[in-house]
Amino acid sequence: MSLRELMPSRADYDLRPRTLGADLVAGVTVGVVALPLALAFGVSSGVGAAAGLVTAVVAGIVAAVFGGSGVQVSGPTGAMAVVLAPIVAQHGIGSVALVSVIAGAVVLAAGALRLGRIITYIPWPVVEGFTLGIACIIFLQQVPAAVGVAAAPGGNTAVAAVQAVAAATPSAAAWTLGAVAVVAATMLVLGRFAKAVPASLVAVAAVTLLAELFDAPVARIGALPDTLPLPVLPTASAGALRDIAGAALAVAALAAIESLLSARVAAGMTTTGSVYHPDRELVGQGLASVASGLFGGMPATGAIARTAVNVRSGARTRLAAVVHALVILGVIYLATGPVSRIPLAALAGVLMVTATRMVPTRTVLQVVRASRSTAVTFAVTAVITVAFDLIEAVQIGVLVAAFFALRAVARAATVHREPLPGPARPGDEHVALFRLEGAMFFGAADRVLTEVSHDSLRDGIRVVVLRLSGLRMVDATGAKALADLLAALERGGVTVLVKGVQPGHLGMLRNVGVLDELADERHLFDTLEDAVAHARALVASDPGNPAPPLVPAG
Structure with a gap:
């Protein structure tokens, strides 16, 4: 791929009325779906709901324009929130912008060096085990909010969830668990009988309205900016760079892997022959994280759930992803007042349901039944993801898969x-x-x-x-x-x-x-x-x- 092919071109868009209309409808649909997720992942990461909105807008537009997939939707994701939470706990919220810029530069360099094909070296059971581990972490991260307890920053997610349940009081937990239950029930019912309705948004709106009517004693998102902040270059001393270098590399690795996985899955979902260019995708995602960091956001990746909604809503070109970001931008300028009143428990409910849907039961059964070695690789990757570290989980998962592959080749000799x-x-x-x-x-x-x-x-x-x-x-x-x-x-x-x-x-x-x-x-x-x-x-x-x-x- 030449340098010209890594850059945007007129061929990326199709402005014929039929295609344009499909992209506009898909963009609005995925924008409505992405709004509560952007808020939830911002809160879950420890950076804040405002950073989630900024990331969805800025990174969403930049990745759509410069990325290598015509249908990929980018923004804050659960996996990135999981990685950022300990970084925020250790280095503070102020470090996230610098981590985002550095990680974005690393991903950009990887794309320029044509390293996009690295995704082909990650085996299927490792991908699914990693995804299952992420889903478990996302679910466990929401337990404190679901029982009305403020989670202590840092530490193991599973341990924090157990401690939160032990510290919960019946009076506070009754309100927050009720909010989670309403969100989950609404999403499940609408998802089954009214698939065209944005279930997560309706669920969050319903819980927010009920909380206001009953003056529920639950924690809210709080004040949000009503304008997009101006870009600012993060300040960095030599000591700060040294302290966060490892964290930035971990974020860059996750951003590259998750974005390429999402783009590859999206290419398989389309019926219009859409393809993705992995090197250009890395360039686009790198630029998106750099831009997000300059505007005070968090690192971004391709988001498979929102990308799936985009494809199923009829998206034809990257214009749909741009429209999705503009919809969220409109919320920032026009509706931050109502959004600030959303209970955190409602967002926890959205993420809990989202987590349970990340790895379908059918996929788990396929992995487990494939072979004993596949099942072991899948389980090891998932357990290490939850218990230790995401990047280490991928590394060890690949090593386990390589061991079984070498054993199979050796036996064939x-x-x-x-x-x-x-x-x-x-x-x-x-x-x-x-x-x-x-x-x-x-x-x-x-x-x-x-x-x-x-x-x-x-x-x-x-x-x-x-x-x-x-x-x-x-x-x-x-x-x-x-x-x-x-x-x-x-x-x-x-x-x-x-x-x-x-x-x-x-x-x-x-x-x-x-x-x-x-x-x-x-x-x-x-x-x-x-x-x-x-x-x-x-x-x-x-x-x-x-x-x-x-x-x-x-």
């Missing part, structure tokens, strides 16, 4: 002893023919070649023919083990003939010294017939002859 072709001849019992298949790499080489050595150094075997044409891959460890095997057999008085070395493996075998271990350079054959004929000739010759006659190869 086999060695078979075969009968010699053609009619049996006297002396054939002194010739062993082995066929090696699969991958000769560090995970399998020792086991495979031990079997060859075990069978070759007994029963009067004097010549071993190794068929290597079935090897799909040979690494340096496998080649070195093969050289050691040849050396051991030759020292034991067994002559080794090698047949069928693939051209792509010849350089590796020569460089590691496999061919140097052959008693004669002409013990390398292209056809099985020639190799077996030579083996039989060696056996038939005088065993005491130090230089048995060679049968010409070919």
Whole structure:
């Protein structure tokens, strides 16, 4: 992809009336759906509802214009809120803008360096385990608000949820749990029987109205700005940069991974042949986080839930995502008064329902039933996500998946002893023919070649023919083990003939010294017939002859 392809172009839009109308409808729809989520994720992250709104507007527009997906909707997300919460607890709210700018610059650089294809290296069970872990954290984060207890900043989410339940009083919990119950029931009922209605917005509005009518003693969002703040470059000293560097890299990694995953899923959901460009997507998301940080927002990523609503609402181009951001901008200028009265428990209810929908039961069953290794990878990733750290969870999940993949490849590497072709001849019992298949790499080489050595150094075997044409891959460890095997057999008085070395493996075998271990350079054959004929000739010759006659190869 050239530099021009990383930049916006006129081809990104289709202003024909039919397409334009579809984008406008989809944009308004997803904007209405995104409003309560932007507020909730802002509060959940510890940055505040206002930062959630700013992020949805600024990052939403920038990512839509510069991103690599025509239907992706970006803004604050649950995964990012989970990562930001401990950063806010440790470094304060003022650090978030700087973290956002630095993380955005890192993601932008990754896109410019064409690292977008990194998403293809994350296995499916790791993705689903990560998503399930995020869903659990989002749900647990809402427990304090749901029972009317102020959560202590930092610490493990599960522990904080248990402590909040223990500290809750019946009088306060009755109001907040009631609000959560109304939100959940409204969203579930409308989601089942009136899918065209923005269920989360209706639920939040209903609870807010009831709270006002009954003067409910519940915590509210509080005052919000009625204008978009002016951009300000975050101040940073050398010490501050050093303190938050690790946090910014973690945020950048999450932003890149989540955005690319969302864009890839969105491309599969569209029926219009929409594709996404991963490198441009990173450029767009990087710019979005930088812009969000300058306006006082939080880091942004592609949001799969809002993107799904966008696609299902008929979005055709990135104009729909721009309209979604403009709808939220309108709320900032026109309706911050009513929005400030929304109970925090109502937002907790929205996020709890959202969390339960992040990983469908069908998907979990598919992962668990796929194979034992897939189920283990899925479970390990989910548990580490909840118990420890999101980025570590992805890293360890990939390592677990890689271990199982290597084990499967190693098991596929086999060695078979075969009968010699053609009619049996006297002396054939002194010739062993082995066929090696699969991958000769560090995970399998020792086991495979031990079997060859075990069978070759007994029963009067004097010549071993190794068929290597079935090897799909040979690494340096496998080649070195093969050289050691040849050396051991030759020292034991067994002559080794090698047949069928693939051209792509010849350089590796020569460089590691496999061919140097052959008693004669002409013990390398292209056809099985020639190799077996030579083996039989060696056996038939005088065993005491130090230089048995060679049968010409070919």
